[in-house]
Amino acid sequence: MIVRCIEKECSCVMEVERQGVPYYCPKCCGKMEEVVEEQLTAMDWCQLGIFLSENEKEEEALSCFLKSAKEGEPWGICNLGWCYETGTGVEQDERQAVWLYKQAAELSYMPAYCNLGWCYEHGIGVAVDMELAVEAYKKAAEDDFARGQRLLAICYAYGNGTEQNEEMAFLLMEDAAHNGDLDAIYYLGTFYWNGIGTEVNYKRAVQIFKQLIEEMEDPDALFYLGYAYGNGTGAERDDEISFSYYKRSALAGELTAKNNLADDYYLGRGTEKNIEEAIFWYEESAEDGNDDACCTIGRFYEEGIGVAMEPERAADYYEKACKSKTENKGLECYLRMAFCYYTGFGREREEKKAEELLRMGFSLLEGQERVTKEILRRRNQFVCEGTIKTLVSKLLSFCNDSDLREKLEEIQKYF
Ligand SMILES: [Zn+2]
Numbered sequence: 292m293i294v295r296c297i298e299k300e301c302s303c304v305m306e307v308e309r310q311g312v313p314y315y316c317p318k319c320c321g322k323m324e325e326v327v328e329e330q331l332t333a334m335d336w337c338q339l340g341i342f343l344s345e346n347e348k349e350e351e352a353l354s355c356f357l358k359s360a361k362e363g364e365p366w367g368i369c370n371l372g373w374c375y376e377t378g379t380g381v382e383q384d385e386r387q388a389v390w391l392y393k394q395a396a397e398l399s400y401m402p403a404y405c406n407l408g409w410c411y412e413h414g415i416g417v418a419v420d421m422e423l424a425v426e427a428y429k430k431a432a433e434d435d436f437a438r439g440q441r442l443l444a445i446c447y448a449y450g451n452g453t454e455q456n457e458e459m460a461f462l463l464m465e466d467a468a469h470n471g472d473l474d475a476i477y478y479l480g481t482f483y484w485n486g487i488g489t490e491v492n493y494k495r496a497v498q499i500f501k502q503l504i505e506e507m508e509d510p511d512a513l514f515y516l517g518y519a520y521g522n523g524t525g526a527e528r529d530d531e532i533s534f535s536y537y538k539r540s541a542l543a544g545e546l547t548a549k550n551n552l553a554d555d556y557y558l559g560r561g562t563e564k565n566i567e568e569a570i571f572w573y574e575e576s577a578e579d580g581n582d583d584a585c586c587t588i589g590r591f592y593e594e595g596i597g598v599a600m601e602p603e604r605a606a607d608y609y610e611k612a613c614k615s616k617t618e619n620k621g622l623e624c625y626l627r628m629a630f631c632y633y634t635g636f637g638r639e640r641e642e643k644k645a646e647e648l649l650r651m652g653f654s655l656l657e658g659q660e661r662v663t664k665e666i667l668r669r670r671n672q673f674v675c676e677g678t679i680k681t682l683v684s685k686l687l688s689f690c691n692d693s694d695l696r697e698k699l700e701e702i703q704k705y706f
Contacts, residue, residue: 421452461488493525625652
């Protein structure tokens with residue numbers, strides 16, 4: 292049977308199985324009364340559809356949205372579009388989804404403008420067209436709709452489909468955050484952290500990330516907090532607090548946090564030393580494609596640290612790192628993989644391949660500044676203490692190419 296909350300302010304509608312029991316609204320704790328289908332408004336049908344889709348009754352949910360849409364309710368039309376976009380209760384049909392979003396948008400339904408913009412941005416059911424995406428987001432943003440403000444802010448921040456305008460991006464993101472959009476709160480934190488449309492302000496960023504994690508276990512915000520406390524950036528350095536944030540972030544799935552948590556366990560930084568936990572989290576992070584974690588766990592298998600020595604497995608990890616597409620990928624995996632090919636460690640010896648890998652690695656580092664940054668980044672991590680220096684001098688003893696030797700010698704100077 293269908294029950295509806297009697298509180299006018301609340302809009303809860305649910306389907307329940309048993310009869311004759313008083314039901315209390317899960318949203319407002321008000322009383323719920325039984326209703327027959329004829330009593331349901333177009334909005335009620337939407338509420339019921341959402342309840343059913345959350346309870347994995349996809350086809351029933353679809354028919355509720357359809358009933359709502361037939362009465363011209365834009366919320367119902369938009370949700371029906373979402374069913375077509377995602378293939379919920381109906382065969383996926385992205386073009387049909389776009390058509391429905393357009394109908395709902397014409398009825399001035401702001402979420403539909405956002406969905407439509409998203410389709411244009413990602414080429415869902417239509418060709419990618421960033422300008423039309425921006426136009427759609429603008430409609431929603433002008434109506435003070437938070438998701439539209441956030442999506443438009445991102446376009447301004449990176450100059451997607453419009454001229455780059457960081458100040459505008461910042462103001463819009465602030466509005467979206469004030470309007471309660473949780474993703475916008477996260478972005479606002481990163482804007483303060485990176486100085487996008489505002490002065491860099493780590494303290495303010497830390498405050499904002501803390502505000503966000505009170506609402507949700509956001510893996511990226513937790514990572515920033517771990518970093519802030521671990522490095523004394525925007526907060527007073529505290530390894531224990533850093534460890535606890537990294538752990539929460541890692542548990543929420545953030546791959547760099549997994550690597551940094553493993554470092555903490557390995558070093559006993561902010562926690563007790565625990566090599567098993569360290570290995571577990573390096574492997575988790577490596578599994579997600581984090582190149583630093585691949586290099587570290589690979590080296591553990593290369594040298595038999597906490598695990599049995601396994602040359603092939605070590606080389607597999609280095610290779611995985613070379614192929615990974617993570618942002619700011621480092622040089623180390625190429626050096627390590629080149630070493631495997633020069634010496635036949637875990638792989639057949641192949642000098643050409645080794646040189647090719649070194650070239651690929653060096654091509655990542657454009658200009659002196661990047662080289663320095665890269666070297667310092669890894670040198671500051673425990674795992675590099677001495678090991679890269681040794682690695683580079685070993686590579687120099689195998690490498691005959693003068694251009695590559697020159698670059699290797701340059702790196703050697705930093706250690
Ligand atoms: Zn209620």
